[in-house]
Amino acid sequence: MSDINKLPEANQTDKNNSNENSVELNKDQEIESTPTSDVETTNDVIEENKTLEVEADKTENEDEGAPDSVKDHDEVLNEIEESNAEDAEDEGNKDRHKIEVKEYDSMSLEALAIELEKLLKNEKVQAIKSHVDNINTVFKTKFQALLDEKKEDFLNDGGNEIDFYYSSPVQKRFKEAYKAYRKKVNDHYQSLEKNLKQNLADKLEIIEELKGLLNVEENINTTYKHFKELQERWRNTGPIPRDKYNNAWNSYHHHVEMFYDFLHLNRDLRDLDFKHNLEKKLLIIERAEELAQDDNIMRAFRELQELHKMWKEELGPVGRAHREEIWERFKAATKTINDKRQLYYKDIDKIHEKNLETKLQIIANIDAINAQESNSHGSWQKKIKAIEEQREAFFNAGKVPIKVNESTWAKFKESVRTFNREKNTFYKGLKKDQYKNLQLKLDLIKIAEDNKESEDFEVTTPLMKKIQSDWKKIGHVPRKDSDKIWKQFKGACNHYFDRIHAKRNAASQEQVNAYNQKNELLNTLKGLKLPSDKESKEKGIVIIKEQIKQWKTLGRVPNDKRYIEGKFQKTIDDLLTSLKMDKNEVEMIKYENKLDNINTSDDTRNLDNERFYIRKKIDEVKSQINQLENNLQFFTNVDDDNPLVKEVHNNIKAHKESLKLLKNKLGKIKELY
Structure with a gap:
């Protein structure tokens, strides 16, 4: 946890303080104390131990009649305790918080396989369980959708359902990666079980040594140094089974307290520890208060768990005057972070509810498409495209509340299946017509092949043009045959007409x-x-x-x-x-x-077309002249110099000249006849 690195190293500080204190004491001198001071010191330690017990067990011993706000806060403390107990069994779990959670729903099948391989290669296997589970779920869902689509295509092409089989390289790649993940998981937990048992044995041995410190007759500085070494060993010992965690920690903490009771013989050493613990706890509080201002609330809460773990496991008690104050301050920062976390979860719930509305609307859209009647290939192709767009939108809509996830998916799947059943029914009927069309087009191909070498162009050319026209009128054929027969028919016709063109161009x-x-x-x-x-x-x-x-x-x-x-x-x-x-x-x-x-030209049709065109233009110009002359009748009591009147007269004159030219052209055409 990089943000906490500014805290002083506990063991090193303790060692330094111990060494400094040992300089003040004479190694060979017995430490004296009066009965009065013994009693006062002992009472202080007893009070400290009582406070420490309350501090350590805050989440378990609150009054049942506490206000709801207090109970809610206790719940988050319990959550932190349980999470830390889990982390104590598997320290690698802490790494899971650093892995980015991606939008797996929007990834392609290939991207999901690549992401699984990256996680397996770059992260600890115990830290990626939730990621792998999500990836696996999304991959299965999307691959099943692809499988259904391929199966529909197979059936539409005339295949038998019992013969359907589909495999994909990306599916094979994903299965291999997932199999490797399962193996790594099994290997990890087999190794972990062995290590957990050994670590538990080592910690129980440390506890036994702590017990022995109370009966050792030696210089207090030597005993204190031994105590610090045991604390260091405890912290450096690896994780233990979570079901043994609380008992082991409570036993260890109890004997640490017993040693502090033993330290009543030397108030200076105890106060030095109190001071050191206070400094570190104040740093923890300051960090918690900084986290309370962090906008990334989930990151802040995860780091808060680590701070609670340090407070509980790595630090001892502080002086009586500061105990309640610093604990309340730490609790206040904890409550602020937790309140923000609760708001975050409320927002997440709202997002999930919004996603649910979106997905239900998509399902309704699919049902509406299903209700539309379609009797042609073109209309079904439009519906297929529309359904595909709805499917993509459904997969990209995001997560919905867990309680309705399965039912929502079931509704979506049923709507898509209804569409597929109706589509298959249509195309099965269409297949019969397509095979009839195929036979008709094969007959035309035979005619084209039989006549492509004909020399009787006058008879064969109209025949070839007719079969080309007939081909266009025949409907669709099975897709697997379409390109093949078209190339065959086109080749025969082109061969014939190329021969004609070659002859004409000679x-x-x-x-x-x-x-x-x-x-x-x-x-x-x-x-x-x-x-x-x-x-x-x-x-x-x-x-x-x-x-x-x-x-x-x-x-x-x-x-x-x-x-x-x-x-x-x-x-x-x-x-x-x-x-x-x-x-x-x-x-x-x-x-x-x-x-x-x-x-x-030998073809008189061009001359006929020109005569028809000229006559049409003459009629148009005459009509325009009549219209303009009619327009002049509307101008009464207007001088001929009026600009508008002059423009009309000019237009009439231009049209009459154009009419004269057209009549001359028509006369030339008549001469040719």
Whole structure:
């Protein structure tokens, strides 16, 4: 206990004081005392012993009629006494208080296994029992939940419950660590039992030697030094069985008192001990009062137990004038710490009750999800995700009061099991449909495989497109077969269509030559300079139209080179823009070029689509013009110079110009028909 290291070492101080006193006394001189002083000293020691007995047995001999506050305080003193008796049997238990208590409920299975291994490696085995028990409980709970989930998946995939088996590397790792812990525990307690018996024998021997001090005829300094050595031996002797602890300590304490009675022959030695004990007890009180201000109440209470142990086991009585005062002061600090501890436990109870409310709400949420009807795979997947979120929230909600822990867990488990039963029922029915779907898709795969090498593209292509459409309409198949059959079907279809594309993309030498010639022409056009003055405008248009005509005469290019047509169109657009001419006229020239490109295609659908588009735009513009002209009727007694009226007239004019252009475009399309 590091905070107490500032207390002076009892044995060393006693030895020093004994040596100092021996200097004052003549080794060869008998110590004289008058009968009067003998009687007074003896009476003082008797009173001291009485007070010491009361002090040592405060927790056992209080009046039954004491107030509740006194009784409550006595209970905490009894608790401290019992805890110290337990520690006396196993000194390693003190180390358990230094081990951090972690949130095991929120850890993963692997993290729990690692934490168990760390505790086993770094801590004393007798100090980690509560930690290991908590880890073991949480691990079993979480692994069982995982096991249930794996079992559900197994059954959903068509497995038989009797054939289900699941093992996990993390489970094996945890079991090995827990087995090692159990072995270390057994080895520890076998060794401890042997040591406890030997330590008890050693302490009983010390008591016998204490008895013998009262009958020894020798110099009092020598006897006193022997007494101090026995005290040192007692403190250094290890733990003894807890059921022997109180009897052994009481016997030892009794004979220590008897020796102090014997010391009435030398008041100086006794007073020196009284002074030394008072100094150390005052330090203990000061530390207890510091702990009463500590915010970490559990740490403070654990250290308080150690202080009580030192007060009882390591220190003797003090002078009569200080006995009641220091004991009351020590009790007051003890009461303050205990009152704070009781408040802490009340807060913990509130937290546990709040956690219980949270967990009961989670169970209610699961029951509500169970009540929802689901008739599709998608809806069940959403419910599965929602239940998983609720399960995680339940495990992370923290501890609940011990009295309802089992019942709360049972409710949670039953709600989850209800969900799993309903889910399994749905997916068992779904499995039948999935196997029917599987057979349908296998039939489509056979058709695709049989026709993937066909040369009759006109007949086979519509067939391959149809089976692709049919595949999409068929529902889900068992998950274990889904990827496999899809890859097989996709492979056959891709093989067929890759053959078509390869044939279509096999460009003739004529198309390759056309591409090369168009590419040369395109490069020439990029450097073409057109006249910019108004008189030469017509000449520029003639030049551009000649280039377009020449481009058309070069013929078609390979399908994978058709991007060159877009480049040519952009170049022509740039040339027309550079001419200083009416924008509608430029637009019509561009449009004629566009129609020429459309008309060169063997597929007339593109031209039909363009005619439909132009007619639709004409109708839209007409409608907009009518709307604007109607709007003008609402302006009465308003001058034409009004900004709003002028804006409407401008819009009507712009729409009419656009309508004229669209009609010209439609006329060009009709010419092509």
